[in-house]
Amino acid sequence: MPTTAPPTAEDEVVGICRDLIRIDTSNFGDDSGPGERAAAEHVAGLLDEVGLEVEVFESRPGRTSLVTRLEGADRSRPALVLHGHLDVVPAQAADWSVDPFAGEERDGLLWGRGAVDMKDMDAMILSVVRQLVREGRQPARDVVVAMFADEEAGGGAGARWAVDHRPELFEGATEAISEVGGFSVDVGGRRAYLLQTAEKGLSWMRLVADGRAGHGSGVSPDNAVTHLAEAVARIGRYAWPLELTPTVRELLRGVADLTGLPLDEEDPDTIHRLVDALGPAKRFVGATLQHTTNPSQLAAGYKANVIPSTAQGTVDGRFLPGREVEFDAKVAELAGEHVRIERIHHDIGLEAPFSGGLVDAMVDALHAEDPGATVLPYTLSAGTDNKSLARLGIAGYGFAPLRLPADLDFTGMFHGVDERVPVDALRFGCRVLDRLLATC
Template structure:
């Protein structure tokens, strides 16, 4: 007699958790070339924005995609919170990356290759890692039907790497309704770990320097290259560039930097004397690779980055120009600009290309407490310290709506990894375990904040 069996039901694939899918999402985003060359050039963010849209729509959310110019796409979705009477939180990332010269890399910078437990590629740390963590956590929450503690505006902006004109800046000016009721924001370049005195410390970004991309212009008298010319524009410009590039800005410790260095001193046992540059330098050095960030926040910086003059070897041009990248400390912007004008001299004028505000907020409050608690729940033996970012983020744009911004992209990192050096650097990469850690911390935060 033949034994009858009921037909076997087809296997149903288990739905991945946020931890299980964060690396895949990050890989997929890295593989989309969203290089931002500035001046509205490059491939744009549209492909990545459409990828984000699909990931959000797949779990039943209704995001909005908008363009500020052809291809310059951003995505925003609002998550309804448990307590809608509370002010909303903006959780945001950017989809563009700086360009990468493939010949300089060990891997194809847009391959998203996983090697030795790390994901490699442009954007792995700036900031498609955080984009992936946000997406993974939000997708899991949506699948589970779970709400955050309060309304959360989740945004993925275009153009952050060129100042946000076509991204967050455009959204703030043209679509402020998207951020209605929001008072606080969380974004990139904070929440990562460093090793200090045998203990792990996480740096939470509570301040960022002001941005000033400035053009120096010298006007002179055009003429033949063989003649004596006391009004040579190139000479005037070169002298101004040399003065600005070589200027030793004095140490100026803002409240955030002061608090960070005191924390480093407590953990390492090193002395801290704010009046002694050697003491400050030693504390910055104790931060290891993260000292690249912190060392640029104890004073203003001004770096010449571009030169433009002349069109022929035997012609003295009538004008010459240069570009300088200036980063100014919070609360000291006016004094810094006054010094730059003195260094440029009376025959070189300064023209703004793009400027934006410096930000600094206290290392206190319910949101800060929630971020600290979320990290320590996953790494109980660690500590959390405030720090200032030497660069800038889209929190600058959101500040124009009165939104207070923090940098919190939580990553537990190996002590030897030169994390700070990978921002805009070669062979950018992030540990997969760090991404998983970040998803757990971010999930905890949205439950509680």
């Protein structure tokens, strides 16, 4: 009887992504969501099915991560961590054109919460790994495959917990690959792939102002609400100066080469024109030219005619890699003497070189599938689980390879409505990742 050939990664990736989207792993940041247990068990089943030994573990009930290791052809080399996260930000169904957890395929795109961030990459990793094992092929070196909980709330119950409590799972690893890079953009009519080599640091802050409580009818020069409002306004309106980090500088030089536009590092206008040439991706890149501080919450008082003794607000701060000290000092200055700053969540900035064997392998894998395209480094304005892995000395890159239509606002869908990814891009990513693991 004729035998049926086993499915390839390209055969499986869309279905795996669809199934992951249909498992609601919304992360509200307070353990009130469904958690990642169901998704982790599903993923563990996919890996177990091809014979891989998987360790599933929880930082607390329902906050579930998993790790497995593929033996490489050259075990003397340092291992590579290939990781994703299973949680997603919440979605309001009324805002969407489709059910955000239905995994609907429409017009060649797969829709749903996580289609972009980051169940697309999870599916590419899983489908490629399954194909490697089924075909009896080894990656070039040991590969640690990890799927973490809680990335969307900073990773404290996921990657950070795993690094702090189970560091032996990553033994021998020196480099890592995850989100958010490797996707294509149109620059001056030419396709370029943005490989993430850096990411900004994270500083979520609570501003607390103290004052004298009293009757709302009196004179109140020591008013906590006034102190807070003035501090929030100063921080929110502050125009942070442009500072070009090495990664941003190299990106802008590459865009200048592609477009023929001039680059004068002392002229903000030429810098902004080059950023604008990146199309929708300018949202990500534009925020990496400077520190940012965005007020996000305010709370004070309990009655209109009672002046409260305290008032609080929160600020989402993001600082450039290597510039944390100056950032903190300026925020404290802007907050002023009447307001103290408490850390809600803080994490480091990262900057890895756009050079070396892994970078060369990523570039070569892209060129093999898309000859003539350009690959440029960029800095992510947000953060990834690479921050946690850096605590073990692991250098992290963002490389979820997707060849995208020039008119698709891909970056605008991160944490947005109507997340969707082209199914052809998922299959393209599988081919690139397969080449990468064979050579890196």
